[in-house]
Amino acid sequence: MGHPGEDNSRWAIPGRRRRLRSDQDQQPPTLTSQTQLDRLPGYETHRMVHRAENPRRSGRLFPVAAARRKEHRWKGGQHDVETWSWHVDRPAWVSGLVCWHSAGVDDYLAINRANWDERAPAHADSPDYGFDQFLNDLGHLSGVVRFDRPRLGDLTGLRAVHLQCHIGTDTVSLARLGATMSALDFSAAALHQARRLATGTGSTIDFRQAEVYDAVEVFGRESFDLVYTGIGALIWLPDVARWARVVADLLRPGGRLFIREGHPMLFTLDETTSPPSLRYPYFETTEPLIFDEPGTYVETETTFTHGLTHEWNHGLGETITALLEAGMRLTGLTEHDSVPWQALPGHMTTDETGEWRLTHHPERLAASYTLQAVKQ
Structure with a gap:
């Protein structure tokens, strides 16, 4: 959904953000303080939140079976504890805190939208997105x-749609290559910046606000020759099969999907270890991976308050199978040893184009892929 280019940047994907889910750690941390959870989209404000004693271990998630409500009465640094069971759907870690909530999977939209809405203006103002370059060249x-x-x-004369377009730099680029562009994103703040860029560059683009699963209702069936999705998009979606059906429904017969995405192999790695180690799911899971990142992936001095995100990995085979079952025919798949962000800090080197790959033996890691498919 975005693309910076600085050495210390992260994309809008699980890159360098702190991981807040671990199926390995199942025991609660020692509690040393108590606070109330501030309002977050999709969460109830009265849930108790407890700060973990060791912040380096604060990324742990209780299994559902271990969920219990605890009330702590603090007296001069000491505490008495009363416990009783309560019903929850699942627990989650938030910003170094653990909280129990009853939010369902649909809450990912509100949670992720709050994150993107807050960051869109900073992304547009950052040199990493290069708005000035688009305006001047x-x-x-x-x-x-x-x-x-x-x-x-x-792309000359093709009617194309860019799904999850964020602030529109890829969208404007495709328009400059001759496509008649439409674009969709769920963030009103991001679309405001995208429209500003399009207006400033003289690009005529039909921007619409909606979640990607509603794209057919927004644009109509079989409306496009090309569906384009840029890197850092699929990880925000809980169901890749549903996404594939949307893509197929948007395309006319013979129309093409074009997507470049971070490789699910890369997304399984814990970049905080040295060397990076296998830790996170390769395959799509029902529950999201829950992260908290107070900053963003571009150069900015903006302070953010919405850091929580819900994300999913999708195996490459799952993505391809979903497209085949939706009536698409695979016409191209290229795996790359590079990504356009420093996904594994301290272990990657950039080239003159801004692509990052492993410094030593980059052939060991499939870091991203480009996939093309045609609707039959």
């Missing part, structure tokens, strides 16, 4: 589109 293209330019082919 009518031939400028985003790094993601430049990377796949040979694979994109001639």
Whole structure:
């Protein structure tokens, strides 16, 4: 959904953010303080939240079976504890705190939207997105589109839609390559910046606000020759099969899907260990991975208050199978040893195009992929 280019940047994907779920750690931490959970989208404000004693271990998640409500009465640093069981759907860690909540999976929209709404203005103002370059150079293209330019082919006259377009730099780039562009994102704040960029560059683009699963209702069936999705998009969706059906429904017969995405192999790695180690699910899971990141992946001095996100990994086979079952025919799949962000800090080196790969033996890691498919 975005693409910065600085050495210390992260994409809008699980990159360098602190992971807040671990199926390995099942015991509660020692409690040393108590507070009330501030309002978050989809959460109830009266839930008790307890700060973990060791912040380096604060990324632990209780299994559902271990969920119990605890009330602590604090007296001069000491505490008495009363416990009783209560019903919850699942617990989650938030910003170094553990909280129990009854939010369902649909809450991911409100939680993730709050995160993106807050960050969109900072992204647009950051040099990492290069708004000034787009405004001053009518031939400028985003790094993601430049990377796949040979694979994109001639877009002249194609009616295309960019799903999860964020602030529109890829969208404007595709328009500059000759496509008649529409675009969709669930963040009103991001679309405000995207429209500002389009207006400033003289690009005519039909931007719509909606979640990606509603794209067919927004644009109509079989409306496009090309569906484009840039890197850092699928991880925000809980159901890749449902996404594939949306793509197929948007395309006319013979229409094409084009997507570059971070490789699910990369997303299984814990980048905080040295060397990076296998830790997170490769395959799609019912429950989201829950993260908290108070900053963002671009150069900015903005302070953010919404850091919580819900994300999912999707195996490459799952994604391909979902497209085949939706009536698509795979026409291209290229796995790359690089990604356009420093996904594994201290273990990657950048090249002159802004792509990052393992410093030593980059052939060991599939870091991203480009996939193309045609509707039959």
